C-alpha cells in the first residue's frame with residue numbers, strides 16, 4: 001500500500017506536504033530555497049525531527065543544483081554553504097537531527113574539496129544520502145522495537161499487544177515508515193498488534209490531525225483519546241484495552257538518555273511508571289546528542305499563544321459531513337489570557353525502559369544508566 005509522503009524529491013525538485021492543511025487537504029508546496037525551507041519549518045508546514053533535517057538539507061541541495069552559489073573558489077563555496085546551513089539551523093531549536101545533519105554536511109564538503117562544482121556535487125549527494133538513510137533507519141527501528149517487545153512479552157498472533165503513542169512520529173514526521181509509529185506499523189504487519197491508541201497531543205494536535213490520519217490511512221486498529229485520558233486508559237483491565245507499552249519518538253536524546261519530546265510525553269512516562277507499563281523511546285541515532293550531558297542542557301522551544309487560544313479546522317456541514325474546501329479559525333479562549341506554551345518536555349532517563357535505534361535497542365546497564373557507545377561508536381568520546 002502507498003504510504004503518506006512528507007516530502008517528494010528528485011534531483012533539483014523538492015515538494016513538501018503542507019501538514020497544516022491535513023487531514024482535510026493534501027497540498028504539496030514547491031521548496032526551492034533555504035528561505036522557503038526555513039519558513040516551512042518555522043511555520044510547521046513540515047515538522048518532526050527527522051523531516052525537519054531532511055527538508056533543510058534537500059532545499060539547500062535544490063538551491064545549489066540551480067546555481068545559487070556564484071562563488072569561484074573552494075573557500076568561498078564552503079563559506080557560502082556554511083552560511084546557508086547556519087541560517088537554517090535557527091529555524092527550530094529543540095530537535096537535534098537538523099544540527100546533526102548540518103554537522104554531517106559541513107564535514108562532507110571539507111573532505112578533499114577540489115573545485116566549487118565538486119563541493120556542490122558532494123553536498124547534493126550527502127543531502128540525498130540523509131533522505132535515503134532515514135528511510136532505512138526507520139524500517140530498522142520498526143524491526144528492532146517489535147523484536148524487543150516480542151521478547152519482553154512473548155508476543156505472538158495469539159498474544160498481541162496494545163500500545164499508546166503520543167504526537168506524530170510516522171511517515172509525516174520522517175522520510176517514511178516512522179519511528180515510534182514505525183514500531184507500531186511493524187507490530188501490525190507481524191500480526192502482533194491488538195490495538196493502537198493515540199493521544200490528541202494538545203495544543204497543536206499532531207496526534208488527532210496527523211497520527212490518527214496515518215493510522216486510519218494504514219488500516220491499523222486504533223482509537224484516539226485526549227491527553228488527559230491516558231491514566232484512565234492505563235487503568236482499564238479489559239484484555240483488548242490493556243496497554244503493554246507507551247511508544248514515543250524523540251526530538252533529542254541527551255547523553256544520559258534524558259529525552260526531549262513533544263509536550264505531554266513526561267506526564268505519560270510518570271503515569272506509565274505508576275501503572276507498570278513499559279515506556280519506550282524510538283529514535284534514529286541522528287536524534288542522539290552526545291554533546292549534551294542531560295536534559296537540563298536541552299533548549300525547549302516556546303511557541304506562540306494562539307496555538308492554545310485558537311484552533312482551525314474544516315467546516316462541518318448540517319448533515320455531519322466535512323466540507324474540505326473551507327477551513328475556519330475559531331477562538332477557544334479569551335484572547336487576552338497570558339499563555340505558557342513549551343513545545344516539548346524532557347522525560348528523565350529513569351522513567352525510560354528502552355531506547356530503540358536503527359542500530360539496536362539500548363537498555364540501561366547494571367549501573368542503571370544508558371550507554372550509547374555500542375550504537376554510536378564513531379561519535380562516542382569519554
Ligand SMILES: CSC[C@@H](O)[C@@H](O)C(=O)COP(=O)(O)O
Nearest residue numbers: 047048049167169173249250262
Ligand atoms: C519523530 S519527531 C518526535 C515527535 O514525537 C515529536 O515530538 C515531533 O514530531 C516534533 O514535534 P513538532 O513540534 O510537531 O515538530
